[in-house]
Amino acid sequence: MPVYSMTGYASGQNGPVGSHSEAEARPAAAGRLGVEIRSVNSRFLDLTFKLPEELRQHETALRELLTGKLKRGKVEVRAAIENTAQAGVVEPSVKLLQRLNGVQDGIKAWLPGARELSVADVLRLAGGDSAMRGDWGSDLLEVAGKALDALMSARQREGARLAKMLEAHLAQLRTLVEQAGPLIPQLVEQQRARFLERWQEAMGLTGGTLPEAAQDRALTEATAFAIRIDVAEELTRLNSHLDEIERLLKKGDEIGKRLDFLIQELHREANTLGSKSAALDLTRIGVDMKVLIEQMREQVQNIE
Template sequence: MTGYASAQLGASQGNTSTESGTPPNRRLGLEIRSVNSRFLDLSLRLPDELRALEPVLRTLVTQKIKRGKVEVRAWLEQADTAALPDVNPRLLQRLGSLQDAVQSWMPEASPLSVAEVLRFCTGSSATPEDWSSAIPAVAQQALEALLQARAQEGERLATMLHERVSQLRALALQAVPLVPRLVEQQRQRFMERWKEAMGLAEGSATPEAAQDRALSEATAFAIRIDVAEEVTRLQSHLDEIERLLRQGGDIGKRLDFLIQELHREANTFGSKSAALELTRISVDMKVLIEQMREQVQNIE
């Protein structure tokens, strides 16, 4: 299911120790994006400072989300840019000299980035920040917001599925009385053909053998086009879909299976169609089932 949520937490909130060396103006941010997928596809984009906490994040997400393509992105930022410390020019000169010396021996060495220079100048590299207690808190906050957004979408999808189920039931009920009517029409055709074949005049008695043959052919025709079994199974699958929607929880994969069964019954129904009315009903069923299948992919 689709959804988006984000959360932020200041360093002073996430660290219990005042001696951790984490500046109070640093802030941790985290966002979670979720789109439709049949299975759980989780990807994490973390800065180097948080890379060691990837297993913790992965565990927290997989405990709450079972399905969907989920992207988790975390970042660290300065809460107040005016609070940035002044850089000592002599220290910058010293760093430049050291970089030149290193690159003279190792030409392929990458130059220092601005972030690395700032860490050296402020001395933060000596006391690395500890975000191990902040990550679970901010991730939990973002996950709760995401699950709430997904739940709201789930309610809309459930309403749509209930509507499609009602429409499928109505189509099945339309098909039930058509079968006896078609059988009677076919029996009349057989009788007329037998009369013509035997050269009987209108209103004359039909030989018993011809009548029995017509009834036999009509019976075979009724068996071929009988959809009572398919209608019963279709109604049973619809009952189960409604039960799962009322139950809630992790029902996406079960609904996937039931949609496949509905497709099978609709296909069989179509193969037995002996009239345009039944063919139309079969096509309408397939359209509704396909709409359900597309939306079921969004349900966890």
């Protein structure tokens, strides 16, 4: 399964008469339907619809369409009907003009102050409002479906880019873990040698020789030091988390929440490693790890 980002944009529109199947059901040049879908990251699926009154009755069908494919993200759906009848002026028939004149006379009989119809009013009533009549449900779902497919493709492309960046960061983190591993035995050996050297200097000042008890004490101190700075467990858990993140990226689908949890665990282990640092090189590795993990956190926030 691919990795999907929660960020994307897509739009679609039908022809001037909607879908071919409805060309006979609706007047020619009735209008053009447009749909836009925008999505950004969110913890859950949050759908917002901005529809004209003519389309509001289809919100439930739109919601079912989107929830069938989207799992997370703040998604906004906008739809509009563009009146295209004015592109070619509809010439009213004589019968329609007579009807409009009769209606106007009837209204003025009751409302003498009412203004008379203008040419623009007559043209609008003759055909300009045809875009607002009829059932747009079929066209709306068809156009929204195409826009949703385009949105999924855009989210998939962005998800692939994010996955590639995360894999690059994983490789860098693995390198840092490998660099940190050999440092601990080296530090323990250096500290052991330093303890023995100090005991020998102390015994030299007293004119004695280094007794076996002193050597044991030096080894005990070195062992305690090794326990304090041992990060083998942290490095093991770091490798385990990196393996799991890599597995999830290959698996794809709805992995964002799981990745977010693993990023938190990576940050926890990196912090522990830094707190146990007893050498400048290990401190540098811990800082580099946290920088990479923070960059990964920002990218994971956009994965569905």
